[in-house]
Amino acid sequence: MAYDFQVTVDCTEPHTLADWWAETLGWTVEPQDEAFIKDMVAKGYATDDETTHHNGKLVWRTGAAILHPENGRRLLFQFDEAAKTVKNRWHVDVRVGAENRDAERDKLLARGATFLWEASQGPHSWFTMADPEGNEFCVS
Template structure:
């Protein structure tokens, strides 16, 4: 049996990082239901400190997700108070194409990414970069 899955990224500011990745990938930030959040707090199933305001909306403090606009694939950004300290064991590869790789690197750097190094294996080349929280990803 084949399983569906999502990639989850631990981060210190899930809503800001979800916004950054949604713009980077051309995906959508998954909306959160403010009425439901308020109801959960009112009924005692959650507390006010488990919520936050982001872009003027009430959201769950501990997570935000982005979704592919066509196929519903999902990437979750989950709060972790510890800042990233070591290299990722899993990372995202963005396939921009050889002709667009340099322009994509420059665009992402202008938006807060960090260029780390250029890699090559035979005819394949990529840039290893880091998002605003230091999570590595590649542009190929």
């Protein structure tokens, strides 16, 4: 039996990182229902401390998700007060094609990514980079 899944990234700024990755991957930020959030607070199921404002909208403080535009796959960015301190045990590979790799690296650098190193194996090569919170990913 196959299971559906989502990938979850712990981070200190989930809404900001969701925006960054949505733009990087061409995905969309999953909307949050302000009326529902206000209703949950009004009914005592949540507190104002569990909410915040991002881009002028009321959102849950603890997380933001992005969605693949065609298949609905989801990446969740979940609040964790501890900043990243060690290397990822696994990471995302952004495959743009060898002819687009340099230009994509430069666009990502301009948007706050960090270049870490270039590597290759046989005829394949890639850049290892880090997103604005230091999570490693590769561009190939």
